[in-house]
Amino acid sequence: MNSFEKETNERLEAAVIKADTTKKVVLGAGVIDSVKSHFEQCFGSKPVQIIADVNTAKAAGPAAIQHIKSAGSNDGLEPFIFSDPYLHADYENVEQIEKLLSNNDAIAVAIGSGTMNDLVKLASHNCNKEYMVVATAASVDGYTAYGASINRNNFKQTFFCPAPVVVLGDLDIIDKAPKLMNAAGYADLIAKVPAGADWILADALGVEEIDHGAWDLVQGSLRKWVGDPAGVQKGEHKSLVRLMEGLIMSGLAMQKANSSRPASGAEHQFSHLWDNLNHTHNGQTPLHGLKVGIGSLASEALYKALLELEPEDFCSDIEKIKSYWPSWQETESLINNYFGDDVIMAQQVLAQSREKYITVEQLAQRLDRLKAGWSKLKLRLKDQLLGVENLQMALRHAGAASWPSDISIDIPMMRRSYRQAHLIRKRYTILDCVLQSGHWDNCIESLFGLDGFWGKGR
Ligand SMILES: [Zn+2]
Known part of the structure; x- marks a missing residue:
């Protein structure tokens, strides 16, 4: 050794x-x-x-x-x-x-x-x-x-x-x-960047506190572990040792926290969604990390839109909230629309969504907290995130999927996936933050518009 x-x-x-x-x-x-x-x-x-x-x-x-x-x-x-x-x-x-x-x-x-x-x-x-x-x-x-x-x-x-x-x-x-397997591992590891941002959000809003021991295990050396994507692609020994160390530490963090939270946020929900929809690429289920890499792009792109908001863009007025926040019955019928063909899956999704559903009054309180802390929180999030273009470049250098079509996902499916991924899991992520703040439509529109990350093409 x-x-x-x-x-x-x-x-x-x-x-x-x-x-x-x-x-x-x-x-x-x-x-x-x-x-x-x-x-x-x-x-x-x-x-x-x-x-x-x-x-x-x-x-x-x-x-x-x-x-x-x-x-x-x-x-x-x-x-x-x-x-x-x-x-x-x-x-x-x-x-x-x-x-x-x-x-x-x-x-x-x-x-x-x-x-x-x-x-x-x-x-x-x-x-x-x-x-x-x-x-x-x-x-x-x-x-x-x-x-x-x-x-x-x-x-x-x-x-x-x-x-x-x-x-x-x-x-x-x-x-x-196979090179693609290690590239997938790289994507699963760099996914801890947006996953960490989701935990910062959940912590700041009092939804789920950061466990600092578990946080340090994953985030402490993350930049070093993901620093050489080209080395992973070339199969360089040192890059693979670093990659393996990062993956194992992430697992140990989940073990410590007794939850996947330290290593998984919205980006993993995209991957789980596609698993549940039995999505295939060339007749096979794409590797976990490749899906997570595309999910990470989805998350980072949405963060970019969210981070353009200012404190005054968050409003806790009850009437305003009522104008966009769906009732539980509306959420239920949305879930049945998306997943109703598969009764067991629809039941699972309903149970997950039910657990995180909050009332208009609870949402008003959460938005007050978001508004008050947004200037500071924004800086923390910017510090944590890589930026969607940088993330995409790293995925490309590692040889992982760096555009949805690499795993047979087209842009309309990508757009639909945002709302579906939000529903399938009770975990609080950026998807909840954007939806709850009333900025879902404009944020999603900006991503898929002609100048948006997904709209302008690869
Ligand atoms: Zn994973």
Whole structure:
């Protein structure tokens, strides 16, 4: 392990001490060779149940699988490899893994990235077991996060389940991951910029207080981690180590806060929306990070419009609010309009929207607070944000999607997505702020008008 990797591991070690579940994160070239000692330190001599799919097993390679196999006691458990090359985070796959784990004391070692980690995370939890993950790409921040994003009854939802006890990221394996996967991880990481802005907003309005420990884990070194998008694109070792550190720290922050808030805001709601609409690009579900990258552009573009407002643009007059603020019944029929074709999904969206719905009187109070604090808040937000053009350039340099058509989303769908993304989750974000302030129509119009970010084209 070189000194750069060593320093990174020291920072990770310090962060892991404060984590709930994760006891060990090891990052570096060739660390798979030491998998046995890490496994035994955490799980003793329990048997190992390797779980992978055809792609991730191939990415890790036979030598790595052999190392992992020999990590615990040899109980004759053969690796379980899903044969579907397009494996999805579907509940049926969780149940399949549960069957493997329920009648023995084996510890699952997931080999893979987002999907595989989430499947094994939930299955292990359902069997009351801890688990370990061997990362094959720097593609998501979910490795160390609490919770798994799984599709059940055609609706993508977050199941609460503990993070892995051990995360091992061998850079020799991650370096060879498809470039688009690491680019997606970069987009998922730079998304913490608008996500952080959403938390600043929620905190300032008394909706959701910032947890400073979790905030520092994500935001403290974020600019450094995302500083070299071209390096990620070229697969440069140092850039990938930084990227992986950022993704793991973001997961640890979610673990600490027991919520995805430190790493997810409106930009993730766009991504979840498209998942729930079963959106595909070239017949496949686009990688999580690519969708989140486009969601981040959507969020940053809207921030640009919001930040043009002055304190006097916020008005808490009850009659004025009544002129634009929809009643709950109106919100309900809007949800049924958008999502009514799928009864289960419509129910989920209704429940999420209901939780954050506020009355005209409550809204008046919130707007008073926004107006009074806006000058200061605006400076904080400007300081946090990158600017939509800079963000787009970074995504492009990293090789991630940088325009909706890159993932088969056209401009009318993008426009519709703003309102739909707002409805699907109870979390307070810029989408709520703009809608509640009565500036929805003019802000959206400015984005999609001829001179707007989306209107003027790529
Ligand atoms: Zn994400």
